[in-house]
Amino acid sequence: MATFFEAIIPHTLGSIAIGLSETLFAEVDRVERLISRFDPTSEVSRVNRIASEKPLKIDIELHHLLLICQEYWRKTEGAFDPASFHSDCSGDFAQVELDTSKSTVFFKSPDLRLDFGAVGKGYALQCCRKILESLGAKNLLLHGGTSSILAVGGGLDGNGWRVGVRNPNDPKRPAFECEIRLHNQSLSTSGVIHADENESDLFDPGTGRPLSGSSACSVIANDPVQAEILSTAFLVMGRQRAEDYLLQNPDENLRVAWLEGARDGSPLSWIQCEATCA
Amino acid sequence: MSVNSGRRSFLKVAVGSSAIAVAGNASQSQRLQVAVVGTGGRGSDLIRKLTTFRDVEIVGVCDNYPPHLEHGIEYSGGAKGYENFSQMLEDAKPQVVVIATPLHLHEEMAVEAIDFGAHLYCEKILAFTVEAAKRIVDAANKKGTILQVGLQKRSNPIYEQAVSMVQTGMLGEITAIKCQWHRNHSWRRPLPVEKRHPDWERLDRHLNWRLYRETSQGLMAELGSHQMDVCNRILGTPPKRVLATGGTDFWRDGREVCDNVFCVYEYDQQNSEGKPYTVRVTYSSLQNNAYEGASELVMGTQGTLFLTSKKGLFYREETGEEVVIDASSGGDTGAVMVTSGKTLGLKNDPWAHRGKPLEIDSESDETRDALYSFIRKVQNEDRKTICDGAVGLENTATVLMANQAIDTGGGIDYPI
C-alpha cells in the first residue's frame, strides 16, 4: 500500500501492546502481499498477468474483495472502479467477469489491470478489526497514512477518539480546526490534491483524466472499506452526485463531510450528519 | 519480465514460472482430494494457495482450536471441518494430506497419514528429532508415499538461478557464506484472554508453541531451516561440524527458546585442483534488529551473491582499476599499490565491490509453486519431489545439530 500504518494503543493495554502491534502490522503485510500490484509475487499480480487468457481460479479472499468492489462500482455508477486500462487510466469494471461458484476471474480485455489503491487501506483496516475483535481489544486507534482511520472504542477519555481534518487549501492551518470524534467508526479522507503536488493522483475512471479542483471529502462509516471507497468515489462524482447517491442509498450510519477549502471560517460542510465540528 | 526503469543495471534477468501459473483443466472426478491439518498461520496460507488450483479439491480441514478451524473452513470455500485428525482421515478419505501443525506433532500425524495411504506435504522442519524424521522417511519409503517437505525456497527461481551460477563457476571457488534472519519482532502472539484467566496458560502453550521447548526447536528450526537448506544445496553436501551459541537475552518473557543464535558451520569442499578445503557458513538470527532481514551472502573468489526471496544480486569481485600516476603531482596519489607491472587502486573500501550488480528478479509465489510442483508429482506418481524425505531428514539434522551445540556449550573463558 506504499504507506505507513500506525497503531495508537492506550497504556491500559500496555502488557500486550507489543504483541498486538506486531499482529496488526503482520496482518497489514499479509493484505499487502495479497493485493499489491507492485509486488510481482502477489495474487493480484498473478491475476493482472494472466486473467485475460482464460478464467483464473483465485484466492477466495481476493474473490470476495472483488465482489465487494463490484457492488460499489455498480452503486457509484463507475465512480469507484478498481479495474483500469494500462493505456489511459480510464476504468471499466464491466470488463471483469467474476464467477462466484467457481471462484474465478476473467478479464475481457488484455489491457486491463486491477488496482486496489482506493480500497486497500480500508480493507487492511477491516481485516485488522476482525483480529482486534477476536482478541477482545476494545480501545485503540489504527490508521493507514493518516487518511484512513479505524477507531475502536471511544478513546482515552471515552468521549471518542479525537481526530482533525486539514483544510485542503491551507494545510498550514491547524488540523484540529475541524475536530471529529470517532466511536467504533472509520474515517477516510480523500483529497483531489496534496499540498506538495500539482496534479491529482486520483483519476476519473470515466475519462481517464486526473481530477482537478481543491476539494476533499471525508466519510465516516462503521465499515472502513465503505469509508475509503466512498471518500474517493464522491470526489469523482462531485458534490451534487454524491448527494444524490446518499438519497438513493440511505444509510444512517454514514456521515459525509465536504471540504471546499474556503479560507475563512470552517472549510467543512456536512452533507450528511450531525457534526461535532468546531 | 520485470522492468525496473529509472534504475541502472548492466544486465538483468527475470526468472519466473508463468508457464506453470495456469493450472490445467481437470474434470471434477479427477480432482485430487486434499485434507489440511493445522489451519493457523501457515495452514491458512497453504489452503488458500490450494484453492487456486482447478484440479484440487479440499475435502477436509482440521484444527483443534475453533477460531482457527473457522478460518480454515472459510478459506477453503466451505470444506468440512474437523477437530480431530484421525477422524478427518477416516471420514474425508483424502488422497493427500498437508500438515501445518506445530513441530512436535509432525511425526505422529505424518506417520498416521502415511499408514492411511495418503501422500504427504509436511511443513518444515520434518520432525522434532532426527530419529522421528527417520521414522517418517522410513514409513514413506515402505509405503511408496510421495512426500514433500515445506522448504519452499526449493521452488524459488532465484535460488535455482543461484545454484546454477555457483555450479557453472561464476563465483569462482566458494569460500564462505553468511546467512541471517534478523527481525525486530517478539514472536509472541497476543492471546484473546487476560493473564489471570484460568485458560491463559493453556492457550499460551497452544498458540505460542514456538516459544517452549516441549513443542519447538526455536529459531534454527523455524527460520534457519530454510537458509541452511540453501547452504546445503549450494555446497552440495551437509555440514560436517558446527559451533554455536545463543540465549534468551532480550525477550525475557517466560519463553524457553533462544531469542538470538549464532552458528558457524563447517563444510568439506574440493577446490578446482581436487584439493580438500573447508567452507565456513555463519548463521545468525536476531529478534531485536531487522537490518538486512532474511538474506544470504554467498562469497566466492570471483564474485558475491546477495540473495533474498524476491531479489538476488550478483557482484563481481573487483580486481581494481589501473591508476595512472601523475608524475607532476609527485606521484603521491594516496591509496595506490604497485603490483607486478600494473598499478591498481586499492579496493579496501567496503563499497568498492558493490557497483553494478547483475539483478535476478522473481515474479513467482514460492509457496504456491511448491504446492503446484507437489500436486504434479502426485498426479504423475513421481516420488522425486523438489524437497523429498531425504532432503527433509538432512535439513532436520543440519538444524538440530546447531541446537545441540548451543546446549552443549563450549568456548574459552576470559581471561585465559
Ligand SMILES: NC(=O)c1ccc[n+]([C@@H]2O[C@H](COP(=O)([O-])OP(=O)(O)OC[C@H]3O[C@@H](n4cnc5c(N)ncnc54)[C@H](O)[C@@H]3O)[C@@H](O)[C@H]2O)c1
Ligand atoms: N514454510 C514456511 O515458510 C512456514 C512458515 C510458517 C510456518 N511454517 C511451519 O508450519 C507449521 C505451523 O506453523 P504456524 O505458523 O502455522 O503455526 P500456528 O500456531 O499458526 O498454527 C498451528 C495450528 O495447528 C493447530 N493444532 C495444534 N495442535 C493440533 C492438533 N492436535 N490437531 C489439529 N490442529 C492442531 C493449532 O490450533 C494451530 O491453529 C510449523 O511446522 C511451522 O514451522 C512454515
